[in-house]
Amino acid sequence: MFFNARSAVLQTLSSVNFINWGDNNIAKAAAAFANQPQYWQDFSTLFNSDMLKQRRQGLKTDVNANEIAQYVANSKNKPMAALNWLLQKGFLPTQIADSFAISSGGSTFYRNRIKTYVKEGMDIKDAEVKAFEDFQELAEETQQSSRPDLISQQQASPLGRLILAFQNTPMQMTRLTKKAMQDLVNGRGDARANISRIIYYGTVQNLIFYSLQTALFSLAFSDDEDDKYEETKEKKRVRILNGMLDSLLRGTGVGGAVVSTVKNVIIKLGEQEKKTWNKDTSTPLVEALNLSPPIGSKARKFNSAQRSWNYNKDVIKEMETFDIDNPIWDVVGNLVSATTNAPMDRVVGKTKNIREALNDNNENWQRVALMLGWNRWDLGIKSEKIEGVKTVIKEKKKAASKEKAKIKKAEKKKELEIKNKAVIEENKIKSKEDGMCSAVNKSGNRCKSKAVNGGFCTVHEKVEQNTTGKQTQCKGKRTNGKRCGMKTSSKSGYCYYHD
Numbered sequence: 001m002f003f004n005a006r007s008a009v010l011q012t013l014s015s016v017n018f019i020n021w022g023d024n025n026i027a028k029a030a031a032a033f034a035n036q037p038q039y040w041q042d043f044s045t046l047f048n049s050d051m052l053k054q055r056r057q058g059l060k061t062d063v064n065a066n067e068i069a070q071y072v073a074n075s076k077n078k079p080m081a082a083l084n085w086l087l088q089k090g091f092l093p094t095q096i097a098d099s100f101a102i103s104s105g106g107s108t109f110y111r112n113r114i115k116t117y118v119k120e121g122m123d124i125k126d127a128e129v130k131a132f133e134d135f136q137e138l139a140e141e142t143q144q145s146s147r148p149d150l151i152s153q154q155q156a157s158p159l160g161r162l163i164l165a166f167q168n169t170p171m172q173m174t175r176l177t178k179k180a181m182q183d184l185v186n187g188r189g190d191a192r193a194n195i196s197r198i199i200y201y202g203t204v205q206n207l208i209f210y211s212l213q214t215a216l217f218s219l220a221f222s223d224d225e226d227d228k229y230e231e232t233k234e235k236k237r238v239r240i241l242n243g244m245l246d247s248l249l250r251g252t253g254v255g256g257a258v259v260s261t262v263k264n265v266i267i268k269l270g271e272q273e274k275k276t277w278n279k280d281t282s283t284p285l286v287e288a289l290n291l292s293p294p295i296g297s298k299a300r301k302f303n304s305a306q307r308s309w310n311y312n313k314d315v316i317k318e319m320e321t322f323d324i325d326n327p328i329w330d331v332v333g334n335l336v337s338a339t340t341n342a343p344m345d346r347v348v349g350k351t352k353n354i355r356e357a358l359n360d361n362n363e364n365w366q367r368v369a370l371m372l373g374w375n376r377w378d379l380g381i382k383s384e385k386i387e388g389v390k391t392v393i394k395e396k397k398k399a400a401s402k403e404k405a406k407i408k409k410a411e412k413k414k415e416l417e418i419k420n421k422a423v424i425e426e427n428k429i430k431s432k433e434d435g436m437c438s439a440v441n442k443s444g445n446r447c448k449s450k451a452v453n454g455g456f457c458t459v460h461e462k463v464e465q466n467t468t469g470k471q472t473q474c475k476g477k478r479t480n481g482k483r484c485g486m487k488t489s490s491k492s493g494y495c496y497y498h499d
Contacts, residue, residue, distance in 0.1 A: 006372055007097075007373070008097035010209060012104075015102075017142040017143075018138060018139075021196060022193070023115070039107050043104060045110075046107060051136055109135055110135045114131040116131075141176065155167070155168070160253075163293075166293050167251070170248075170251035173202075174201075180195075180201070181194075202248070210243040210247075213243070214236050214378060215374050215379055219233055219236070221365055232380070242264075264290065265288050271283075282303055282306070298338045301337055301345065302335070308327050309327075318389045323385070324355065332344070333346075353370045353371065356370050427439070427446055427455070428455045432455070437456050438455040439456055458499060460496075461499075463496070463499050464491045464492075465490060465491060466489055472489075473485065473486070475493040476497070484497070
């Protein structure tokens with residue numbers, strides 16, 4: 001989450017969690033928003049409330065994040081305390097977005113709920129207090145929360161802390177969906193409200209979240225609709241659907257997390273089996289370690305570092321070491337992050353994003369998305385510098401391959417000449433008896449022509465060449481009386497057929 005602008009953007013999606021079918025339906029929420037002076041006054045009230053101040057300052061939006069922050073804060077190790085300060089600064093964008101989403105979405109709910117209680121005869125002051133309590137309860141239910149009553153026994157258990165780490169929100173969404181289903185079946189509450197909660201928390205919210213996370217919007221700006229476009233579209237679609245299913249499964253608890261992990265391992269095994277080259281047998285293992293998000297995160301970073309090195313080692317050697325575009329920094333960043341928890345991988349990624357965002361060659365929408373935290377890969381942006389280096393490397397390898405083939409051909413020719421020389425000597429002895437040519441043809445067999453001089457036929461007999469080496473038309477005549485069309489550089493002026 002260190003300086004995670006994309007996470008901050010996605011955090012704002014939760015602002016619609018306060019819409020309902022009752023006193024804060026879409027029409028009433030729009031009317032409350034239209035009253036701008038009152039809306040921003042309510043926004044300020046909620047944003048500056050003790051509840052949201054506490055969420056921004058204490059990082060108490062996730063059990064693990066809260067525990068980590070407390071542990072480091074109480075440490076006597078000053079360097080670690082400094083790292084803690086940096087990490088807290090890194091959480092700032094997400095914290096602000098969290099407060100903004102709650103305040104912006106909650107302002108209309110808060111105002112309309114006050115009106116509801118006033119209509120019921122409640123005093124305005126009491127109505128404000130009661131409306132804020134309702135707002136706080138709804139916000140805690142639909143946002144990350146470390147409230148004990150909103151954390152299941154599984155989450156609080158040692159096994160849950162290992163497997164369900166950073167899963168507060170999915171589990172809360174699953175509980176809301178389950179409760180809405182039970183209420184619908186048992187006829188409790190408003191059926192429309194229950195159905196809308198099931199659809200929104202069970203499907204729509206996940207669909208919007210993963211569509212944005214995978215940068216599905218980037219396809220709308222693509223002018224190409226070729227096979228590569230369709231392949232990218234299909235990959236993003238599969239990632240979205242798989243992410244939605246994972247969120248629902250992990251939201252059910254440890255059992256769901258195990259099912260999700262097994263499913264993903266099988267998918268990765270299938271993907272690797274289909275590959276004809278560049279298989280990565282470690283990918284299924286890394287997916288298995290994802291059963292525990294903290295362990296899986298470190299495993300992914302180690303694996304990413306190894307893959308970056310294996311795939312880009314030639315590029316790394318060609319580029320300047322301290323060039324931020326050099327893939328070596330992706331390797332170093334992931335290794336440092338995996339071993340020390342210092343978010344160097346995010347620093348490297350953010351630096352590259354800023355550089356690409358300032359690149360005039362990228363389209364405006366890409367530059368905005370880069371500044372907001374989406375990576376180059378999801379946006380279809382390739383590093384011009386790296387692509388240029390790859391082209392140079394490809395040309396070098398091509399030239400080296402040609403030179404290697406040339407040397408190999410010459411060596412093979414020499415070996416064949418040595419081998420044929422011994423055979424020719426044997427054939428010369430035979431030639432004295434059968435009168436056949438002693439030479440060996442290209443297929444490795446003895447020439448079947450008659451020998452004319454020295455045991456060789458006119459084709460294989462060596463003749464003196466002219467001093468210039470220039471080829472001229474043969475002076476000989478063919479059987480039809482016409483001049484031979486063969487070219488020769490022999491001193492006599494005749495080709496090997498007529499010499």
